[in-house]
Amino acid sequence: MAQDGLRAVTSVVVTVSEFEAIARDYGNLLLSTARLLVDDESTAEDVVQSSLELAWRNLASLRDRSAMKAWLVKIVMNQALSVRRREVRSAIYLRNTARTIDADVASSIAAEVTSTMERLLDLRAAIRLLPIEQRAVIVLHYYLDMSIPEIAAMMEISPNTIKKRLGAALRRLRELLGKDPFPEDEHGANRVPSRTFRGAD
Known part of the structure; x- marks a missing residue:
């Protein structure tokens, strides 16, 4: 993280030590969020680190100090989206390249993928x-x-688009899990397994 003194947030001045305290306060939340958006611990940690560095450089764009949490989560989400899109582009390249590989190697890869897909999925894996x-x-x-x-x-898109994405995601999770991924409790609230969010195995 850059060590260049301080940053202004509207009329509020944030020093390096204050921002480091903010990073500690929200660190677990940001890492848990990143873990659900990317596929491995190392990448999640990289996403959080790059997000905090980006946040420090762009603190002046934050208009409301009380919006710090949502602002940091948005940065993590955008960084994770960028990582996943790069991974997709790489996967397409590898798929096209793989057309030339030996048939025995291709068969071995297919068997491994099939075995992986046949494992019992938990919610985090399904997500x-x-x-x-x-x-x-x-x-x-x-x-x-x-x-x-x-x-x-x-996300700067319409609520209707969010509803469509949420509905499609829930349908897919039900297909993968064979059950409602977020069942309601006795109060009508959706229950989320806490271990899934913490990233515990």
Whole structure:
């Protein structure tokens, strides 16, 4: 993280030490969010680190200090989306390249993929099989308790688009899990497994 003194947030001045305290306060939340958006721990940590560095450089764009949490989550989400899109482009390249590989190697890879897909999926693994745009709305809505209008404002798209992505994601999760991924409790609230959000195995 840059060590160049301080940054201004409207009329508030944030020093390096103050921002480091902010990073500590929100670190677990940001890492848990990143874990659900990308596929491995190392990448999640990289996403959070790059997000905090980006946040430090752009603190002047934050208009409301009370919006710090949502602002940091948005940066993490955007960084994770960028990572996933790069991975998709790489996967397409590898798929096209793989057309020339030896048939025995291709058969071995296919068997390994089949074995992986046949394993019993838990919720976190199922979420990771969703397209990144659907994965993002699941994380924001069910794990960060953001409303559809709040998600729409954060992602700068219409609430109707968010509803469609959320509906498609839930249908896919039900197909993968064979059950409702977020059943309601006795009070009508959706229950989210806490271990899934913490990233515990």
